[in-house]
Amino acid sequence: MSIHRILVADDEESIRWVLAKSLGKLGYQVELATSGDQALTLLQEKPFDLAVLDIKMPGLSGLDLLSRIHQERPALPIVVMTAESTMANAVEAMKRGAYDYLTKPFDLEALDAIILRANQATEMEPPSKTEPPPQPLDRTLIGRSRPMQEVYKVLGKVAASDVTVLITGESGTGKELVARAIHGNSARLNKPFLALNCAAIPRELLESELFGFEKGAFTGANERKIGKFEQAHGGSLFLDEIGDMPLELQAKLLRVLQEKEITRTGGVTNISVDVRIIAATNQDLQEQVRAKGFREDLYYRLNVIPISLPALRERAEDIPLLVDFFLRQLQAKQNLAARACSAEALAGLQHYSWPGNVRELENAIQRAALLSPNPQLTLDDFPFLATACGGDQDESLEALIARKLNCSLMQMNVQELDNLYDMVLHQMERPLINIVLDKTRGNQVKAAEILGINRNTLRKKIQTLGIDLKKD
Numbered sequence: 001m002s003i004h005r006i007l008v009a010d011d012e013e014s015i016r017w018v019l020a021k022s023l024g025k026l027g028y029q030v031e032l033a034t035s036g037d038q039a040l041t042l043l044q045e046k047p048f049d050l051a052v053l054d055i056k057m058p059g060l061s062g063l064d065l066l067s068r069i070h071q072e073r074p075a076l077p078i079v080v081m082t083a084e085s086t087m088a089n090a091v092e093a094m095k096r097g098a099y100d101y102l103t104k105p106f107d108l109e110a111l112d113a114i115i116l117r118a119n120q121a122t123e124m125e126p127p128s129k130t131e132p133p134p135q136p137l138d139r140t141l142i143g144r145s146r147p148m149q150e151v152y153k154v155l156g157k158v159a160a161s162d163v164t165v166l167i168t169g170e171s172g173t174g175k176e177l178v179a180r181a182i183h184g185n186s187a188r189l190n191k192p193f194l195a196l197n198c199a200a201i202p203r204e205l206l207e208s209e210l211f212g213f214e215k216g217a218f219t220g221a222n223e224r225k226i227g228k229f230e231q232a233h234g235g236s237l238f239l240d241e242i243g244d245m246p247l248e249l250q251a252k253l254l255r256v257l258q259e260k261e262i263t264r265t266g267g268v269t270n271i272s273v274d275v276r277i278i279a280a281t282n283q284d285l286q287e288q289v290r291a292k293g294f295r296e297d298l299y300y301r302l303n304v305i306p307i308s309l310p311a312l313r314e315r316a317e318d319i320p321l322l323v324d325f326f327l328r329q330l331q332a333k334q335n336l337a338a339r340a341c342s343a344e345a346l347a348g349l350q351h352y353s354w355p356g357n358v359r360e361l362e363n364a365i366q367r368a369a370l371l372s373p374n375p376q377l378t379l380d381d382f383p384f385l386a387t388a389c390g391g392d393q394d395e396s397l398e399a400l401i402a403r404k405l406n407c408s409l410m411q412m413n414v415q416e417l418d419n420l421y422d423m424v425l426h427q428m429e430r431p432l433i434n435i436v437l438d439k440t441r442g443n444q445v446k447a448a449e450i451l452g453i454n455r456n457t458l459r460k461k462i463q464t465l466g467i468d469l470k471k472d
């Protein structure tokens, strides 16, 4: 198939103009619609090879339009544009059959790449039967950064099918939340979602937890126990820390995935189970396969669709949104007064490396909001940031300078752009001189040498900047 004719529907004139012009330049024939209804009429009148729709339009909304077009012309690739890059939007668009999803303002190259990809795709999505009604999301994932947008896209695409998903990511990146979102966006929504952390349960008990046992199966088995597989029948089972599952159990899990039936320990009958497995790990499973700690066949069976969650430090731009979300949540749940974060504190939070990811951020915000008597949370409410920006005896001078100046920059509050050059230099000068004087234990001759300035110049700067030699 080859894409020539593109329909662009957007109520914003500037967007229509830009797309018509740039797509036209690339050799496409572009037709414009100013509303969803007009787009529908044009689609009924003329053949198109691709449609680009704005999600928010007066009248028939982009999402409703998307559902209508996808129902009538399932093979037509539809690219959805939105100014609001929430998870709900992206997931909803992909669930309703969008080919791809773009957040405004976007690069025209990004749209061109999508069109080229659609062009190359040899087979299009099979016609969807009846669309499942859109369901409200259980608990939304917060984040609008590019890596999170990719997560939402995959999530939206796989939620409706029963494929096995393997979610990877460091601890606290939201793997369980993603698993819940997959379940919450699937047809299994009203059936159970059960989670089991394979690392938190002793090996001997894990088998019973998963498969259950019959009365008298072993000493102490006084009652029959129904395992998680049976309890989750019709729904989804989230197996967290799957890399910690013992090898014998891995073999049993593989059998359930293949045969779709289980046998309780001590039992003889096979029991059919219809359960979607969503697995997660923060380990390198491929490495474990190589080290023979994880079955290769099970790895491939689980890893049909991989979803890799970014570490929080890789999406620092999402931190203000997350902070705002957690503060509001606290306000609602704990009945706390409204709280906000100062710009310096936010900058500090964005700069921190978050080894515990979103869970650590959530805890830090909770702690700060509960302990602080003030409506505005400042750097002082996050003492670990001071340590992260504080001194370290073993650090090299270069590393110390880079880290401290970086911290000063992050904490700088640019109020206006007048005199920016002087302001930034001034901001850097004091900590730089302080660090070097600190390192040379106040020896000005050595400090001037390291700084590469004349000793008199250093003395004058110490005076004009009011550097306290005793303290520093």
Ligand SMILES: Nc1ncnc2c1ncn2[C@@H]1O[C@H](COP(=O)(O)OP(=O)(O)OP(=O)(O)O)[C@@H](O)[C@H]1O
Residues within 6 Å of the ligand: 140, 141, 142, 143, 169, 170, 171, 172, 173, 174, 175, 176, 177, 178, 240, 282, 358, 359, 362
């Ligand atoms: N994108 C997000 N938006 C909002 N909250 C989030 C997000 N990601 C994680 N959280 C919150 O952070 C906490 C940790 O998330 P979750 O338990 O899903 O992480 P995990 O990757 O499964 O952790 P672990 O590997 O330690 O089990 C939860 O309270 C969750 O609600």
